[in-house]
Amino acid sequence: MRVGLVQQRFYGTKELTIEASLKSIKKLKKDKADLIVLQELHQDRYFCINENVDSFDLADDYESDLVFWSKVAKEEKIVLVTSLFEKRAAGLYHNTVVVFEKDGAIAGKYRKMHIPDDPGFYEKFYFTPGDLGYEPIETSVGKLGVLICWDQWFPEAARVMSLKGADVLIYPTAIGWFDEDSEEEKKRQLDAWITIQRSHAIANGIPVISVNRVGKELDDAKVIDGISFWGNSFVVDSQGAFIFRASVSEEEMVVNIDLKKSEEIRRIWPFFRDRRIDSYEGLLKRYID
């Protein structure tokens, strides 16, 4: 599997941002990527930085967005992982990944299951939690276990996706720092973010692709100053070892993932063999008082 990652900033408008993405996609395709992954909500600014009813307007284009990215996938003959703001009905919106096949057909969708909510990341205001569960998306390059950002902190999601036969886990993401945090705290947060995702690779013997945005975006509502998205997109193999790791700057990159390594690793570390499924009922509880 040859995967291209686009780690990008917001260019001030949707049009300019998409233009930059297209430039990256063409470059990655020229470099023989057959799967390209874009970051979370890659078309626009990270609007969840504050709560504003007008921001729901951004989802009005969902149907035309689908037509647009379908055409891109077809023209470039790539499997394309897009992350869109889905309007499902009035007052019903999702944070949705749509995967397009090389012929432009929709291969599948994933609606973000775990929704965060903290200052600067007001996603519970915008997104209804996903109702499609964890279904790997069948494509010509493999079964893609697509999850989104906050999902990455939940080993449960990675596990179910893996037990359903995903070949790779993919996390389009938008996560960053507050400038006022200390350098030590920033380092700890970034380190935790990488560690938890590498752990999904290790626990499940499966490669992980994580694509984050970069650049600072300000909060118009002035509740917070803004978010400095920390980039650091990465790919690890089925043992959790780095294949690639980006910086905090804008970049695109192509990496090869050896899907056969999962078989090799799961033979030496056969965790699926030894799971004590008779003892996991507690996982279905909120808390066990």
Added chain:
Amino acid sequence: MRVGLVQQRFYGTKELTIEASLKSIKKLKKDKADLIVLQELHQDRYFCINENVDSFDLADDYESDLVFWSKVAKEEKIVLVTSLFEKRAAGLYHNTVVVFEKDGAIAGKYRKMHIPDDPGFYEKFYFTPGDLGYEPIETSVGKLGVLICWDQWFPEAARVMSLKGADVLIYPTAIGWFDEDSEEEKKRQLDAWITIQRSHAIANGIPVISVNRVGKELDDAKVIDGISFWGNSFVVDSQGAFIFRASVSEEEMVVNIDLKKSEEIRRIWPFFRDRRIDSYEGLLKRYID
């Protein structure tokens, strides 16, 4: 919580090995440890290196081992985490942690739930999988979420223990390298072992203590050469950040763990709030075909 860790080699006999442990315990107590954690099966060699019916004899001392370590806990006035070979009945053995209170009483037991089996680690031959589930052990220093070695690769065990209110996760361990593996492979294995355990701290907002053995132990059966136990015992805080990390040599150490940090971290990363317990049924399945 002031915890002492004993990372130790096998001294050739049970008597000499215990003598070394006692020396470390006294030293740690002098340094004001109120909880002391010993490594997996710390009394003796790692006998699971091969399959030998005579090795079951090692469990004959289980009852006297309990008396012995109870006395140690009482004399030193410490909460003591021991890892013993439990004979429960003829032909029924467990890999069992017994935690002693400062007055020598048994605070609780945990029987290893996930049992490995691969060349050099023939534990399925020796140990019946645990039947006590994941119950934090109430002690005067906190609720101890004790798990054992191979359990560390399973996010499910750490999660259930955390949902049951554990204050800290503790993993007595015996894991090592084969000398014939490449340096790169050794590095990847050690890195994966640390990463998966740090991820339990991160996913659950809980500190993690892991205590491993050191030294090379040979395989009398000559199926393999032996195991070089890799040490690297460590403690991470509720954000997964290192408080302490040992080398590959024998050492004992005392570290402070701030249990209040769990409250702080769980406020900024409230993963327990957002778990999608309505979507985790797949976790109770072996595989989802």
